[in-house]
Amino acid sequence: KAGVTQTPRYLIKTRGQQVTLSCSPISGHRSVSWYQQTPGQGLQFLFEYFSETQRNKGNFPGRFSGRQFSNSRSEMNVSTLELGDSALYLCASSLEPGGSHSPLHFGNGTRLTVT
Amino acid sequence: DQQVKQNSPSLSVQEGRISILNCDYTNSMFDYFLWYKKYPAEGPTFLISISSIKDKNEDGRFTVFLNKSAKHLSLHIVPSQPGDSAVYFCAAQLPAGKSTFGDGTTLTVKP
Numbered sequence: 001k002a003g004v005t006q007t008p009r010y011l012i013k014t015r016g017q018q019v020t021l022s023c024s025p026i027s028g029h030r031s032v033s034w035y036q037q038t039p040g041q042g043l044q045f046l047f048e049y050f051s052e053t054q055r056n057k058g059n060f061p062g063r064f065s066g067r068q069f070s071n072s073r074s075e076m077n078v079s080t081l082e083l084g085d086s087a088l089y090l091c092a093s094s095l096e097p098g099g100s101h102s103p104l105h106f107g108n109g110t111r112l113t114v115t
Numbered sequence: 116d117q118q119v120k121q122n123s124p125s126l127s128v129q130e131g132r133i134s135i136l137n138c139d140y141t142n143s144m145f146d147y148f149l150w151y152k153k154y155p156a157e158g159p160t161f162l163i164s165i166s167s168i169k170d171k172n173e174d175g176r177f178t179v180f181l182n183k184s185a186k187h188l189s190l191h192i193v194p195s196q197p198g199d200s201a202v203y204f205c206a207a208q209l210p211a212g213k214s215t216f217g218d219g220t221t222l223t224v225k226p
Contacts, residue, residue: 004158033213033214035216040218041218042119042121042204042216042217042218042219043159043204043216045213045214045215045216048213056212056213058213090158090159092158097211098208098211098212098213098214100211101147101164101166101208103149103161103164104149104151104159104161104206104214105161106151106158106159106160107158108156108157108158109158
């Protein structure tokens with residue numbers, strides 16, 4: 001069974017630009033969550049989607065948005081990029097929605113660098 | 116307000132000895148706890164979990180202990196192996212909620 005696939009693996013953008021990250025969950029998984037990891041920081045929750053609906057949202061500004069498609073694939077968009085947005089963005093999928101005692105299965109992340 | 120804390124950023128142990136990683140939480144509504152392991156350039160992988168109705172769960176060399184009154188959980192690795200060297204994240208789930216992660220502890224197992 002293929003794991004969680006995130007594309008691209010690396011991305012370099014300039015301040016003020018926007019970026020879209022993509023995530024394909026494990027086949028059959030309907031829940032997709034996004035996390036941001038910065039150096040020395042844990043994983044900060046961005047949002048969770050289940051069956052195309054956003055179930056939970058973290059404390060990030062409105063520049064961060066996401067969506068989920070009918071095939072469970074998800075995209076995350078960051079507009080008006082700032083230097084502080086440089087981070088590893090991790091996508092995780094699970095069989096059941098968050099809080100249902102399902103572990104998360106993570107992709108290898110997209111490393112975003114904003115210059 | 117950080118609800119899940121891993122107070123030790125790093126831990127170094129000798130191969131064959133026990134590794135003990137600790138995690139504290141503040142929200143008594145968390146009902147499920149998980150440990151993940153992360154190697155460089157890879158995403159975290161699920162290691163072991165425990166429900167709040169239990170106080171211990173064991174899987175091979177890995178055992179997780181939960182002390183609800185102290186709001187504390189720990190991961191024991193016995194015996195430790197060099198391949199266990201990684202960053203370990205503790206996570207907690209609310210019912211019908213997201214997973215909240217600690218900042219991670221970097222474990223180094225020396226041969």
